[in-house]
Amino acid sequence: MAKRRVTQVERRARLGRRHALAAQHRVGTPEAATAAMTVLHATEAPSVYLSVAARTEGVTVADVDRALYDDRSLVKQLAMRRTLFVFPRDLLPGAWGAPSARVADVERRKLVRNVVDDGRAADGQAWLDQVGEEVERLLAAEGALSARQVREALPALDGKVTVSATSPWGGPVPLAPRVLTLLGASGRITRGRNAGHWRVNRPAWTLMSSWLGAVPDPLSAREGYAELVGRWLRTFGPGTEADLVWWLGSTKTAVRLALADVDAVEVGLEGGSTGWLLPDDLEPEPELAPWAALLPTLDPTTMGWRDRDFYLDPSHTAYLFDSNGNGGTTIWWDGRIVGCWVQDPGGVVVPVLREDIGAEGAAAVAVEAERLTAWLGGEVIGSVYASAQMKQARLP
Structure with missing residues (x-):
């Protein structure tokens, strides 16, 4: 059977409809806007609010705050490509088992090496295990603290460590944010309420177990990648293997296995490359009026x-x-x-x-x-x- 061919015009129609951007396809809540996109970028605080605003009618800053900080139906998590995202709560186990775990592993190895090279400890992993436990005990006692408050309470996190001097981003780097970033990527702690204006990221760190109440177990890496790839295809498909490798910050091997696990179907893309769609999403997309x-x-x-x-x-x-x-x-x-x-x-x-x-x-x-x-x-x-x-x- 010949592969279905998806034109650029059809891809743009899918984008306008599925991303809730065309006016007639906007949604009514921050949760629905986030689900439409799989995740939202959260590196800059305003992007979350403006991405929601673009896809909704009648949703306010207070509504986004409610989802993030009261209902906690949307949760900030470091994941793909060491980037901070807002995740629907039910997608967190997939992140923790796959892209977040990958980021945490890289961050852990770098931090262990830097701590040893700086002479802070002979056993960098043991030092990191100890300070991680100290951070968790501190947050269990205090509830929520800023990075500065954590650093002031734990002398082991004061000061800086040197990152590769040969890198343009090398040199002395504050230690406390790196430890908190690692613990956050690992799903042990999370960015809780924002202490600043909604335009500014000033998170108070808290235990993930305190923030969520009940913390589900991470999926396995294979299950996590399959869950994320399935949702990405629903949002962004058709896309190429290269798109997925880039978006996930992962490997071709992981992506190919995930595509097989979700029974993704090859389609031809205008221009000659191969894309992928979910098996229940192969019908041609209806035309969409300009938006x-x-x-x-x-x-x-x-x-x-x-x-x-x-x-x-x-x-x-x-x-x-x-x-x-x-x-x-x-x-x-x-x-x-x-x-x-x-x-x-x-x-x-x-x-x-x-x-x-x-x-x-x-x-x-x-x-x-x-x-x-x-x-x-x-x-x-x-x-x-x-x-x-x-x-x-x-x-x-």
């Missing part, structure tokens, strides 16, 4: 694939992504990235287009800019991942 969306820095739609030509003109990449591949703010029209957005000092959202999208497209983008301006209510969002286009268009 507009304004997405934040590091939005999961922008960052969902390694190969982006079906929604991003390669000539735009240098302007809309930084040198490390981090996507800045984006404007979408009819399933393609066509520019970025910035704000004036009063918080008004100003679209910056890189191509002519016609009167209909420009009008639709203007409506979305007004919607986002109203949602922000005067708050001005900054980013350390500002793209070249954002910097050039920055308003005084």
Whole structure:
């Protein structure tokens, strides 16, 4: 039987509908917006809120806070590619068993080596086991503490250790955040309530068992990757093996095994490459009327694939992504990235287009800019991942 062929137009229709970006397909809660995307990027605090806002109607900052900090139906977890994400609670066991475990293993080995090289301990693993237990005892007694409070309470975590001097990111690095990052990746502790404004990450660390009440067991690595690959295909499919390897920060071996475990089906992609879909998701996607969306820095739609030509003109990449591949703010029209957005000092959202999208497209983008301006209510969002286009268009 010939492989089904999926065109770029169809992929863009799937994106608009499944990512809840087309206006008629928006959802009603932060949980539904997160589930639609599998996970949300959370490296920058505002991205979580703005990614939800783009996919919902009537959802406020307080609603996102409720999901994150009261109901705890959405939980922050370091996972794929050593990146912080917001996960639906039921997907955490898959993360802990697979990508988070992979990150934790890498972080553990580096930290053990650095501690020994710096002369803090002859047995780096024993030292790390001990301080990890001390952190957990401290949080069990105190409930929730900032990284600074943890460091001040535990002298063993004071100071810095030297990371590779040959790396551009080498040199002395504070020790406490690295230990907390490792414990967080391991699922032993988590970022609890935010002590700052919703635009700023100032987490109070707490035990995962205290935060969740009951902590389910991690899945095995094989089960975890299969769970994540299945959800990714539902959200982002069709995608290539290379897309999945990149998104998961994993290996080809793990991805191929997961694709087999979910019975993924090969499809042909316009351009000649091979993509994958779930076996119950092979029907052609209905056409979708043109739609507009304004997405934040590091939005999961922008960052969902390694190969982006079906929604991003390669000539735009240098302007809309930084040198490390981090996507800045984006404007979408009819399933393609066509520019970025910035704000004036009063918080008004100003679209910056890189191509002519016609009167209909420009009008639709203007409506979305007004919607986002109203949602922000005067708050001005900054980013350390500002793209070249954002910097050039920055308003005084």
